[in-house]
Amino acid sequence: MNYIASKPELKVVGTRPVRPDGVDKVTGRAQFGADMALPGMLWAKVKRSPHAHARIVSIDTSKALQLPGVRAVATAEDFPDIPSEEAFVGEGPMNFRDLSRNCMARGKALYEGHAVAAVAAISQAIADAALDLIEVEYEVLPHVIDVEAAMRPDAPLLHDDLFTQGLAEKPAKPSNVAKRVAFKKGDVEAGFREAEVVVEGRYTTQPVHQAYIEPHACVVSVAADGQAQIYSSSQGQFMVRAYCAKLLGWDLSNIRAVPLEIGGGFGGKTLVYLEPVALVLAKKSGRPVKMVMTREEVFRATGPTSGGVIEVKIGAKRDGTIVAAQQVLKYQAGAFPGSPIGPGCMCGFAMYDLPNVDVVGYDVVSNRPKVAAYRAPGAPLSSWAVECAMDDLALKLGMDPIALREKNGVRDGSKTHYGPSFRDIGFLETLAAAKNHPHYRALLGPNQGRGVACGFWFNIGGESSGAVHINEDGTASVVSGNPDIGGSRASMAMMAAEVLGIPVEKVRPIVGDTSSIGFSHLTGGSRVTFATGMAVTQAAERVVEQLKARAAQIWEIPAEAVEWRDGAAYPAGSNAGAFEPLTLAQIAEKAARTGGPISSEVSLNAQGAGPGFGAHICDVEVDPETGRTTILRYTAVQDVGKAIHPSYVEGQIQGGVAQGVGWALNEEYIYDAQGRLENPGFLDYRVPVASDLPRIEAVMVEVPNPRHPFGARGVGEVPIVPPMAAVGNAIRAATGIRMYDLPMSPPRMRVALDSAKAS
Amino acid sequence: MSKHHVTTTINGEPVEFLCEAQETMLDVLRNTLNLTGSKEGCASGDCGACSVICDGKLICSCLMLGVEAEGRAITTVEGVADGEELHPVQRKFLEHAALQCGFCTPGLIVASKALLDENPNPTEEEARYWLAGNLCRCTGYDKILAAVMDAAAEMRGETRA
Numbered sequence: 001m002n003y004i005a006s007k008p009e010l011k012v013v014g015t016r017p018v019r020p021d022g023v024d025k026v027t028g029r030a031q032f033g034a035d036m037a038l039p040g041m042l043w044a045k046v047k048r049s050p051h052a053h054a055r056i057v058s059i060d061t062s063k064a065l066q067l068p069g070v071r072a073v074a075t076a077e078d079f080p081d082i083p084s085e086e087a088f089v090g091e092g093p094m095n096f097r098d099l100s101r102n103c104m105a106r107g108k109a110l111y112e113g114h115a116v117a118a119v120a121a122i123s124q125a126i127a128d129a130a131l132d133l134i135e136v137e138y139e140v141l142p143h144v145i146d147v148e149a150a151m152r153p154d155a156p157l158l159h160d161d162l163f164t165q166g167l168a169e170k171p172a173k174p175s176n177v178a179k180r181v182a183f184k185k186g187d188v189e190a191g192f193r194e195a196e197v198v199v200e201g202r203y204t205t206q207p208v209h210q211a212y213i214e215p216h217a218c219v220v221s222v223a224a225d226g227q228a229q230i231y232s233s234s235q236g237q238f239m240v241r242a243y244c245a246k247l248l249g250w251d252l253s254n255i256r257a258v259p260l261e262i263g264g265g266f267g268g269k270t271l272v273y274l275e276p277v278a279l280v281l282a283k284k285s286g287r288p289v290k291m292v293m294t295r296e297e298v299f300r301a302t303g304p305t306s307g308g309v310i311e312v313k314i315g316a317k318r319d320g321t322i323v324a325a326q327q328v329l330k331y332q333a334g335a336f337p338g339s340p341i342g343p344g345c346m347c348g349f350a351m352y353d354l355p356n357v358d359v360v361g362y363d364v365v366s367n368r369p370k371v372a373a374y375r376a377p378g379a380p381l382s383s384w385a386v387e388c389a390m391d392d393l394a395l396k397l398g399m400d401p402i403a404l405r406e407k408n409g410v411r412d413g414s415k416t417h418y419g420p421s422f423r424d425i426g427f428l429e430t431l432a433a434a435k436n437h438p439h440y441r442a443l444l445g446p447n448q449g450r451g452v453a454c455g456f457w458f459n460i461g462g463e464s465s466g467a468v469h470i471n472e473d474g475t476a477s478v479v480s481g482n483p484d485i486g487g488s489r490a491s492m493a494m495m496a497a498e499v500l501g502i503p504v505e506k507v508r509p510i511v512g513d514t515s516s517i518g519f520s521h522l523t524g525g526s527r528v529t530f531a532t533g534m535a536v537t538q539a540a541e542r543v544v545e546q547l548k549a550r551a552a553q554i555w556e557i558p559a560e561a562v563e564w565r566d567g568a569a570y571p572a573g574s575n576a577g578a579f580e581p582l583t584l585a586q587i588a589e590k591a592a593r594t595g596g597p598i599s600s601e602v603s604l605n606a607q608g609a610g611p612g613f614g615a616h617i618c619d620v621e622v623d624p625e626t627g628r629t630t631i632l633r634y635t636a637v638q639d640v641g642k643a644i645h646p647s648y649v650e651g652q653i654q655g656g657v658a659q660g661v662g663w664a665l666n667e668e669y670i671y672d673a674q675g676r677l678e679n680p681g682f683l684d685y686r687v688p689v690a691s692d693l694p695r696i697e698a699v700m701v702e703v704p705n706p707r708h709p710f711g712a713r714g715v716g717e718v719p720i721v722p723p724m725a726a727v728g729n730a731i732r733a734a735t736g737i738r739m740y741d742l743p744m745s746p747p748r749m750r751v752a753l754d755s756a757k758a759s
Numbered sequence: 760m761s762k763h764h765v766t767t768t769i770n771g772e773p774v775e776f777l778c779e780a781q782e783t784m785l786d787v788l789r790n791t792l793n794l795t796g797s798k799e800g801c802a803s804g805d806c807g808a809c810s811v812i813c814d815g816k817l818i819c820s821c822l823m824l825g826v827e828a829e830g831r832a833i834t835t836v837e838g839v840a841d842g843e844e845l846h847p848v849q850r851k852f853l854e855h856a857a858l859q860c861g862f863c864t865p866g867l868i869v870a871s872k873a874l875l876d877e878n879p880n881p882t883e884e885e886a887r888y889w890l891a892g893n894l895c896r897c898t899g900y901d902k903i904l905a906a907v908m909d910a911a912a913e914m915r916g917e918t919r920a
C-alpha cells in the first residue's frame with residue numbers, strides 16, 4: 001500500500017518521538033562491541049608490519065607460545081588460501097582472497113600496520129608481551145604511496161598478478177592500475193568545439209578516515225562441534241557471517257552473528273578485520289576470544305576512503321548551457337583493488353543534463369591500508385572537482401551559481417552519462433529552496449565569502465527482512481536485520497505503528513541476529529529506512545490483514561467486510577455499525593482462540609530507491625594572517641523524499657556536513673618518506689570539534705519517492721558530497737583564490753595567500 | 760607484580776578494587792568494575808568518550824591511573840541519573856535527538872553535566888569550547904548544543920524558548 005496518496009494525514013510518520021534505544025544510550029547501558037564479555041574469555045592482539053612494503057621471510061611464534069598465559073597464535077598459515085572470487089557482500093564488490101590477505105598478510109606486508117600475526121592470552125598485558133616475542137623476518141621492498149607515482153611503469157609493484165582490467169586487450173605486464181573504467185555520452189570533442197567558455201582544473205584529495213569514535217571490537221566463541229557465536233559491532237551481522245564463513249571455509253549455519261550497538265561506521269564497518277582472526281584463535285584455544293583495536297590500529301589498518309587526482313574540464317555556451325564535460329579520475333585503492341572509482345565516475349556529472357560527456361577513471365593500488373566505503377563512496381572526490389569547476393564557470397559567465405545549476409540540472413527524464421534516466425527526483429526543487437533561503441541573500445563582511453555546491457547519491461534498496469509480532473497485550477515487537485547506525489530502529493517502529501494504528505511507544509524494535517531474522521543486506525547505501533522500512537511496513541500490513549480476519553471470525557462476517565482504522569477493526573459495508581469495534585489489544589487477547597499468534601515476517605529485495613540531491617550554502621571567513629578558515633554559517637538543503645523521523649533526517653544532514661567540513665579543512669593522512677603514517681591519532685588527525693562549527697541548518701525538501709510506502713528516500717550519504725566544494729567556493733569568494741588541493745588547511749592557505757600577494 | 764588496593768567512591772557508593780600500577784581508571788571502570796558506560800575511543804585524552812567527573816572536575820578517565828582514585832569521588836555516566844529520574848541533560852539529549860550512534864553520548868552527558876554544574880548559564884560559544892574535548896562524528900554537534908542550551912535553561916527554571 002502506498003500511504004502518500006491514500007493517507008495524507010499520518011499520525012506517527014513525520015513526528016519526532018524519543019528513539020526507543022535512547023535511554024540506554026544516555027545512561028551508559030547500551031552495549032557496544034567492546035562492552036561485551038564472555039566467561040573464560042581470552043584477549044587477543046595483532047602484530048602489525050612496521051614496513052610499508054616487505055616480503056615476509058619467516059615468522060617464528062615459538063617464544064610467544066612459550067610465554068605463560070598465551071593460549072594461541074595465528075598467522076596466515078591458519079587461514080585457507082582461498083582463490084580470487086568477487087562478490088557483492090558489503091557496500092561494493094569485494095574479492096574474498098584480498099579480504100583474507102587484508103585480515104592476515106600472506107607472503108607480503110603491503111602497508112604499515114598490515115596484520116602479520118595474532119596472539120590470544122589470558123590478559124591484555126600478556127598478549128601485548130607475547131606480540132614482542134613473535135619474530136618476523138622481513139625483506140623490505142621499495143614502496144609507493146602517491147597515486148600517480150604508483151601508476152608509473154617503473155613503480156614498485158604490489159601484486160605481480162594484477163593486470164589492468166577494462167582495457168581493450170589484457171596488458172602484457174602487471175601494474176598497480178587495477179582497473180580502467182570509462183563512460184561516454186555523445187561526442188565530447190564536438191561539444192568542446194561548440195563551447196564558448198571553457199573551465200578546467202586539476203584537483204587533489206588526500207585519504208580521510210571515517211573516524212567513527214568506536215574502534216572495531218568483537219567477542220567470539222567456537223564450540224567443539226564448530227558452532228560459533230560472533231558478538232561484534234558492524235554495519236551488517238549477515239555481512240560478518242558471510243565474510244567469516246567464506247574466509248574460513250565454514251558453514252553459514254554454524255555461525256551466529258549477533259549485532260551489538262555500533263558506535264559509528266559511515267561505511268567503514270562494512271567489512272571485517274578482527275572477526276575471522278578471533279574465530280581462528282578461539283578455535284585453536286577452545287576459549288572465547290575478545291579483540292578490540294586501539295585508535296592507532298584503526299587509523300593504520302582500517303578504512304580510510306580514497307584520496308585521488310581528478311581532472312575536470314567543462315565547456316558551455318554564453319547562456320550557461322553546458323555542451324561538454326570531461327573528467328579523468330585516479331583513485332587510490334590502498335593495498336588491494338577496490339576504490340570507489342565506479343561511483344566516482346558516475347556521480348560528478350550526474351546532477352547535470354549534459355549532451356556530451358567523457359569520463360575515465362583508474363583504480364590504483366599503493367602501499368596504504370585497503371580503502372573502505374565512506375559515505376557516498378567516490379562521490380565527494382569527484383564532486384569536489386566538478387562543483388569547483390561549476391563555480392569557476394558561473395564566475396566566467398557572470399551567472400549566479402544556483403541559476404547555472406538550474407539551467408543544467410537534471411529533471412524527470414534526464415538521461416545520465418552512465419545509462420539510466422531519472423524519474424521522480426527533486427533536484428530543481430532543492431535548488432529552488434536554496435535560492436530562496438534567506439541565507440543566500442545575507443550580508444557578508446570583510447575576508448568573508450559564500451560558496452554553493454551540490455551533491456548526488458544513488459541510494460540503494462536490496463535484500464531486507466522485517467518482522468512484526470503482536471504481543472498478547474496488544475503491544476508489538478519489530479525485528480529487523482539491519483544494525484541501527486543513526487536511529488533506524490525509531491523509523492522502523494514508527495512505520496509499523498503508523499500501519500497498525502497504535503502509539504509508537506507500544507511498538508518496540510530490535511535488531512535481530514543472523515538466526516532470528518531473514519537475510520538482510522548490510523546497513524549502507526542509505527538503504528535501511530527505504531528497503532528495510534518497506535519490509536517492516538509490509539509485515540505490519542500483513543499483520544493488519546490477520547487482525548481483520550480475526551475480527552471477522554469473532555463477528556462471523558467475511559474478512560472483506562472489516563476495515564482497519566486507528567488501531568481497531570470496524571465492521572464495514574452492510575455490516576457497518578453492527579458490532580462494537582475491536583481494538584488491536586482486544587483481538588490480541590483472543591488470539592489463542594482465533595488461530596494462534598499474530599505475526600508476520602517479510603523478506604524482499606527492494607527496488608526503486610529514489611536518488612537524493614543536495615544543495616549547500618556555506619559562508620566562511622579566511623584569516624589573512626594565519627590562513628585559518630572559519631565556517632560562519634552553513635545551510636544544507638536536501639530532497640529527502642519523506643522524513644520518517646525528521647530529527648534523525650536533519651541529524652544525518654548535519655553530521656554529513658560536519659564530516660565534509662573536516663575533509664575540506666583539516667583531515668588527511670600524512671606519510672613519512674618510509675611510507676609510515678605520521679598522524680594515527682585524534683590529536684594530529686583532527687576531526688571537527690564543537691568549537692570548529694556553527695549551527696548547521698538542515699532544510700528538508702520532500703519530493704516523495706513513489707516506490708516507498710511513505711515516500712522515503714535515502715538521506716545519509718548525499719550530505720557529505722557538497723561540503724568540500726561549498727567551502728572551496730566560499731574561500732574563492734572570500735580571497736579570490738581557487739584552491740585545488742584538499743585539505744585547505746591553514747598552512748596550505750598561507751602558501752596560497754602569500755603567493756597571491758607576491759603575484 | 761602485586762596489585763594496589765584502592766578505596767574510593769564511585770557514583771556515591773563506596774568501592775574497593777585492586778589494580779596494577781599502570782592500569783588506567785578507564786580500564787578499572789570497564790574491565791574490573793564492569794561500568795562499561797565510559798567508552799574508550801582513543802586512550803590518549805583526545806576524544807572524551809571516557810569523560811568522568813573526579814572530585815568535581817571533568818577529566819578523561821583514560822588519562823587517570825586507577826590508583827589515583829584513592830580517596831576521591833568519581834561520577835561516571837552510570838551515576839548521572841537519579842535512579843529512574845533522568846538528569847535534565849539526558850532528557851534533553853533524547854528530546855532533541857542529540858545522538859545518533861550513541862557511542863560518544865556517555866562522555867558528552869558527563870561533560871555537559873560538568874559544564875552546567877560549573878556554569879549554569881553558558882553562552883553557546885562557551886558550551887562549544889567546553890565540549891570541544893568530546894568528539895562526535897555523527898551529529899555535527901548541532902543538536903547536542905541545542906540539547907545542552909535547553910537543559911541549561913530548564914535547570915535555571917526559565918521557560919523554554
